[in-house]
Amino acid sequence: AAVNIGQAAAYGELSLVQSMLEQDAELINFGAQDPTQGWSLLWAAAFWKRGEIVEYLLAQNADVNAATRRGETPLHGAVMGEARAIVERLLRQGADVNAQADNGMTALHRAAWQRSTEIVSLLLIHGADNSIKDKNGLSPMQLATAAEGATIEGWGQAKASLSEIVQLLQ
Structure with missing residues (x-):
């Protein structure tokens, strides 16, 4: 079968x-x-950690905030893929750090839920608003707390302890 773009x-x-x-x-x-x-x-390249393609697409003026059908931006994709360097690159390119997907989640919600300490910190440095609530009325800290004990397979090796995330979000 032919490969699409x-x-x-x-x-x-x-x-x-x-x-x-x-x-x-x-x-x-x-x-x-x-x-x-x-x-x-850009979302696909960000999620799959394809930094070279992310750079090429940005150089070709790809929309850094182009959303999926579920309202997720490339920044959401990079956070979901735990691609820290790409998260940073998208933020430097002007990605909307507080963009909300259709479920109301920002990149910070996703990073907190995944316990990605470095990405949570990076998003906060770039102005992420930790008071935004998702469609269930949960802030990133509440979502991280709700995820306590949940097993998230395939989201990377090193997960931060809940206390580290809570400290960052306070």
Whole structure:
């Protein structure tokens, strides 16, 4: 089966992404990766930690805040993929640190829930508002506390203790 541009971005195939965008520049913000999620190329590259593709897409003026069908921005994707360097790069490029997905979650909610201490700290340094509530009325700290004891498989090796996250969010 032919690889679409979204798959090429997720797989880290920079030359394929470049040639596809040369043929059709409008694909840069198109949700080609997954018709149900509507991932933008930048979201896919951010989530899958494809830094080289993130850099290329930003240089081609990809929309740093292009949302998926669920309202998640590339910043949400980078946080979900625990791609700290990409989180930082997107923030430097002007990503909206307080953008809320359809479920009301900001990148800070996601990072707190995942216990990603370094990313929580980075988001706070870049002005993340820790008082924003999601659709369930939970702040990032409340979400981190609610996740206590929950097992989250596949979200990375080193998880911070709840107390570290609470200290950061206070």
